[in-house]
Amino acid sequence: MDNPEQRIKIAVQKTGRLTDHSLDLLERCGLKFRQSKDQLFCYGENMPVDLLLVRDDDIPGLVSDDVCDLGIVGLNIVEDKRQSLRNDGRDGLFKQVFELDFGHCRLSIAGPEGGDYKGLESLNNVRIATSYVGLLTNYLRTHNISADIVYLSGAVEIAPKLGHADYICDLVSTGSTLTANGLEEIEVVLESEAVIIQTLAELSPDKQALVDRILQRLDGVLQVHESKYIMLHAPRAALAEIRDLLPGSESPTVMPLDGSDDKVAIHAVCRENVFWETLENLKAAGASSLLVLPVEKMLA
Ligand code: ATP
Numbered sequence: 001m002d003n004p005e006q007r008i009k010i011a012v013q014k015t016g017r018l019t020d021h022s023l024d025l026l027e028r029c030g031l032k033f034r035q036s037k038d039q040l041f042c043y044g045e046n047m048p049v050d051l052l053l054v055r056d057d058d059i060p061g062l063v064s065d066d067v068c069d070l071g072i073v074g075l076n077i078v079e080d081k082r083q084s085l086r087n088d089g090r091d092g093l094f095k096q097v098f099e100l101d102f103g104h105c106r107l108s109i110a111g112p113e114g115g116d117y118k119g120l121e122s123l124n125n126v127r128i129a130t131s132y133v134g135l136l137t138n139y140l141r142t143h144n145i146s147a148d149i150v151y152l153s154g155a156v157e158i159a160p161k162l163g164h165a166d167y168i169c170d171l172v173s174t175g176s177t178l179t180a181n182g183l184e185e186i187e188v189v190l191e192s193e194a195v196i197i198q199t200l201a202e203l204s205p206d207k208q209a210l211v212d213r214i215l216q217r218l219d220g221v222l223q224v225h226e227s228k229y230i231m232l233h234a235p236r237a238a239l240a241e242i243r244d245l246l247p248g249s250e251s252p253t254v255m256p257l258d259g260s261d262d263k264v265a266i267h268a269v270c271r272e273n274v275f276w277e278t279l280e281n282l283k284a285a286g287a288s289s290l291l292v293l294p295v296e297k298m299l300a
């Protein structure tokens with residue numbers, strides 16, 4: 001499939017907090033790209049899947065306009081774009097497929113430390129600086145608050161100091177930037193993490209099959225992240241108790257042990273991490289020879 005029409009394009013942040021995680025995730029899906037971080041385009045070497053390296057803010061638009069088939073971007077950007085389009089009476093032509101478990105942060109409203117904030121009503125008639133006009137407009141409307149939104153594309157947290165706004169609405173992860181600017185978090189507007197979005201445009205059957213294949217691999221990579229393969233020996237009589245103790249496992253494989261009528265070997269995939277406490281509980285229930293292994297690949 002060297003016909004450019006038949007190749008898939010995935011939009012990824014060019015440089016920023018999401019870049020390394022996004023590229024690493026695609027690599028774990030078995031995709032190889034000709035490295036060219038300084039350029040806009042990375043050619044897929046082993047599958048007809050190319051990357052477009054862009055600003056994160058542009059990713060929902062590129063996917064909605066069917067320039068890219070998939071995109072990896074923060075939910076904050078996706079939802080803001082969706083709300084902004086909706087406020088203009090349009091729908092974003094993209095759908096969210098998975099959460100990717102990186103880029104965790106929250107979009108919060110913050111105000112002066114030790115200020116006289118007494119709940120959402122305190123936001124009536126104040127000025128709030130933000131880059132997230134769509135999300136903030138929707139949040140204030142939902143809570144029946146009427147405030148002035150001051151749009152700033154960056155450095156939002158210094159707006160109160162400059163007298164440009166009373167409050168801000170911006171991304172927070174540790175809160176240290178807020179503290180450094182004499183602000184404190186007062187309301188969470190959205191909990192966010194990186195997600196993968198897919199275009200709603202109709203694709204050719206070949207392209208659709210390829211998109212489905214990539215998404216299935218991604219699902220596998222995300223599932224193995226926390227999964228463990230656990231092996232142990234147990235008395236047959238303790239089987240039910242042990243099965244209940246195995247975290248997030250479906251049907252374990254139970255095999256007879258050579259030369260022992262009352263003991264069995266149990267193998268199970270646990271879709272959650274297996275902690276020491278779990279092993280200790282299994283041992284207390286009669287298990288022995290416990291072994292926990294990482295899972296490298298999984299295909300449902
Ligand atoms: P670009 O040049 O691509 O527009 P940017 O400055 O908007 O970059 P980054 O600061 O790299 O973007 O953040 C990208 C995404 O990382 C955010 O949209 C958000 O989803 C996520 N993120 C996670 N933690 C934070 C944080 N503490 N501050 C900002 N973004 C965060």
Ligand code: ZN
Pocket residue numbers: 055056057
């Ligand atoms: Zn951005």
